[in-house]
Amino acid sequence: MSRLYLLPVGTPEDEVLGGLEQRLQQRLTWEIIRQVPLPMPVTAFNAVRNQYEALHVMRAVADVIPADAVRVLAVTEEDLSIPMLTFVFGQAQLSGRIALMSLARLRQEFYGMTPHPEILMTRAWKEALHELGHTFGLVHCPTASCLMALANDIQHVDGKEDDFCGGCALLFKDALHTVERTEEKEK
Amino acid sequence: MMNAQWNILVVDDEEITCESMAAWLREDGYSVDTASSGREGIEKARVKDYAIYFVDLKMPKGIDGIETMMEIKKIYPDASVVIITAYATVDTAISAMKEGALEYIVKPCNPQEISMLVGRIIKVKNLERENTILRQKLLGQYTFHDIISKNAKMMEIFSLVKEIASLRSTVLIQGESGTGKELVARAIHYSGDRTEKPFVAVSCAALAETLLESELFGHEKGAFTGAMSQKQGKFELADGGTILLDEIGDISPKLQLDLLRILQEKSFYRVGGSEELRVDVRVIAATHVDLLDAVQQGKFREDLFYRLNVINIHIPPLRARIEDIPLLTKGFIERLSHELGKNVSDISEGALKKLMEHPWPGNVRELENAIERAIVTCKERVLSENDFQFLNGGKKETRDRPALPAMKLEELEKEAIIAAIKRTEGNIKEAAVQLGIDRSTLYDKIKHYNIQR
Numbered sequence: 001m002s003r004l005y006l007l008p009v010g011t012p013e014d015e016v017l018g019g020l021e022q023r024l025q026q027r028l029t030w031e032i033i034r035q036v037p038l039p040m041p042v043t044a045f046n047a048v049r050n051q052y053e054a055l056h057v058m059r060a061v062a063d064v065i066p067a068d069a070v071r072v073l074a075v076t077e078e079d080l081s082i083p084m085l086t087f088v089f090g091q092a093q094l095s096g097r098i099a100l101m102s103l104a105r106l107r108q109e110f111y112g113m114t115p116h117p118e119i120l121m122t123r124a125w126k127e128a129l130h131e132l133g134h135t136f137g138l139v140h141c142p143t144a145s146c147l148m149a150l151a152n153d154i155q156h157v158d159g160k161e162d163d164f165c166g167g168c169a170l171l172f173k174d175a176l177h178t179v180e181r182t183e184e185k186e187k
Numbered sequence: 188m189m190n191a192q193w194n195i196l197v198v199d200d201e202e203i204t205c206e207s208m209a210a211w212l213r214e215d216g217y218s219v220d221t222a223s224s225g226r227e228g229i230e231k232a233r234v235k236d237y238a239i240y241f242v243d244l245k246m247p248k249g250i251d252g253i254e255t256m257m258e259i260k261k262i263y264p265d266a267s268v269v270i271i272t273a274y275a276t277v278d279t280a281i282s283a284m285k286e287g288a289l290e291y292i293v294k295p296c297n298p299q300e301i302s303m304l305v306g307r308i309i310k311v312k313n314l315e316r317e318n319t320i321l322r323q324k325l326l327g328q329y330t331f332h333d334i335i336s337k338n339a340k341m342m343e344i345f346s347l348v349k350e351i352a353s354l355r356s357t358v359l360i361q362g363e364s365g366t367g368k369e370l371v372a373r374a375i376h377y378s379g380d381r382t383e384k385p386f387v388a389v390s391c392a393a394l395a396e397t398l399l400e401s402e403l404f405g406h407e408k409g410a411f412t413g414a415m416s417q418k419q420g421k422f423e424l425a426d427g428g429t430i431l432l433d434e435i436g437d438i439s440p441k442l443q444l445d446l447l448r449i450l451q452e453k454s455f456y457r458v459g460g461s462e463e464l465r466v467d468v469r470v471i472a473a474t475h476v477d478l479l480d481a482v483q484q485g486k487f488r489e490d491l492f493y494r495l496n497v498i499n500i501h502i503p504p505l506r507a508r509i510e511d512i513p514l515l516t517k518g519f520i521e522r523l524s525h526e527l528g529k530n531v532s533d534i535s536e537g538a539l540k541k542l543m544e545h546p547w548p549g550n551v552r553e554l555e556n557a558i559e560r561a562i563v564t565c566k567e568r569v570l571s572e573n574d575f576q577f578l579n580g581g582k583k584e585t586r587d588r589p590a591l592p593a594m595k596l597e598e599l600e601k602e603a604i605i606a607a608i609k610r611t612e613g614n615i616k617e618a619a620v621q622l623g624i625d626r627s628t629l630y631d632k633i634k635h636y637n638i639q640r
Contacts, residue, residue: 049295053203082203082208082211083203083207084207084208084294084301085294085298085301086296086298087298088298091207092210092214093210094214134214139213139215150302152297152298153299
């Protein structure tokens with residue numbers, strides 16, 4: 001059975017990690033393994049912007065990937081950015097193994113509102129599957145309601161469904177089968 | 188997923204900026220390359236044309252963003268360059284825009300801002316691409332075997348060509364020089380059932396009578412001085428296919444008779460030969476002269492005229508189909524710009540108007556030559572009125588020059604010398620310069636013609 005590692009980077013909320021673990025289990029029928037948390041890499045911190053560079057974090061994640069990991073979903077509480085952009089909800093290697101997501105901007109309290117665990121969980125699931133979708137070769141979808149649509153702010157995230165559109169669902173299924181078959185052959 | 192067809196280049200000396208931006212754009216489906224210096228960016232641009240160039244303004248080592256952009260624009264004048272900088276100042280923004288940057292963004296910028304910017308540029312690129320495809324389709328609609336036209340008379344010719352293509356009947360194509368008589372002849376050949384067989388074109392005006400005879404019918408060894416071996420003529424070479432006898436109006440009475448025989452008997456003899464040769468050749472004749480008029484004047488055999496004139500095609504001069512000038516011009520720009528390795532891709536309204544007002548005595552060939560000359564000297568992407576200034580000169584020259592009366596060459600030379608001496612008020616040195624000869628030669632000629640100074 002293919003393995004997906006769920007990697008906490010820093011100290012993301014345990015309840016959210018548990019929720020993601022459960023949903024991934026149902027969605028993928030893969031073995032989902034929670035890894036030992038990776039401390040937030042100090043070199044990734046940008047003091048001027050008070051954010052972490054997503055690419056540096058992904059490089060730190062790449063260093064601790066177990067050999068049998070088909071995919072890794074790294075989750076952090078910290079706000080992420082890249083030099084060109086003020087923030088990113090997450091980043092992934094297109095057709096690669098690593099997906100990274102931040103919970104910071106998915107929280108209601110980031111926007112000055114009362115914390116809402118259910119909303120947080122829904123958003124976290126959408127972001128997790130979106131970034132994982134990229135690792136399966138899916139690019140942004142022009143259908144606004146599709147999970148693979150580009151979201152540039154939290155309203156966009158909320159406006160999306162919590163699953164792929166018909167076209168992306170097919171592509172995801174195909175890519176998933178290809179990965180699983182490759183895994184089986186290698187074993 | 189549709190974005191994969193578009194390539195984007197990110198040029199930044201900070202590796203993390205390049206890589207993270209590339210990763211972000213790849214998630215959007217673009218194919219992204221990166222370069223860590225202006226020089227590397229320019230080298231990559233030489234190999235591949237990118238839909239968008241994101242170029243960092245400040246790159247301490249080597250050339251900066253503006254210089255990089257200017258170099259890229261030398262390769263692709265229409266390149267969409269977005270200048271990136273961390274130091275937002277009005278001056279640098281103005282400078283970047285003045286040098287041709289499409290946009291100017293300050294990093295870090297909002298994801299929405301950059302998404303919209305990329306989306307906007309790609310939308311324009313998609314429209315441009317669509318426009319090019321549609322224009323090509325349109326041109327294709329008006330293109331028939333390399334002949335471009337939407338003129339009603341020409342359309343009739345295209346239909347006629349299709350109808351007669353597989354017949355064996357001789358065809359007489361008439362039209363002024365440069366109207367495309369050979370193209371129509373080729374269209375007939377390649378539209379019919381002889382397309383796999385040879386198409387042989389012979390210019391009857393280019394050769395002297397004896398040479399033309401040997402050229403058309405071939406010769407046996409020793410048939411005349413210099414005939415070192417047997418040679419096949421054009422009729423033999425065209426066996427099974429088509430022969431185009433261009434400028435048929437210029438052939439001698441003897442050759443007219445020989446041609447009449449080959450059209451009637453379908454056989455001929457090589458020069459100096461006694462063996463009768465039979466060929467299956469479709470004959471297409473072309474001429475810029477009025478053959479019927481030549482018949483009436485007794486210069487062309489009436490029986491040959493009727494043999495050739497089984498199917499008659501008269502190609503109108505360009506001045507009678509000015510609606511074709513924009514189509515022809517754009518077709519020539521596309522082809523010649525590519526052949527000449529130039530970046531010219533369009534023509535201004537003013538220049539096109541000028542072309543449509545020109546009389547084009549040399550017809551389509553003259554138009555093609557004019558476009559080629561304009562492309563060669565053009566420094567911009569779009570041909571302007573200035574690029575066709577030579578048309579004014581040419582027109583003036585041909586219109587203002589009085590027709591010369593019939594005179595001997597010696598008389599003409601004498602006239603030229605008298606005129607030069609008069610113009611220079613008897614200054615022999617200056618007159619010699621104007622005539623392009625040296626002073627002693629001029630003195631000799633003055634003496635020879637007994638010219639009074």
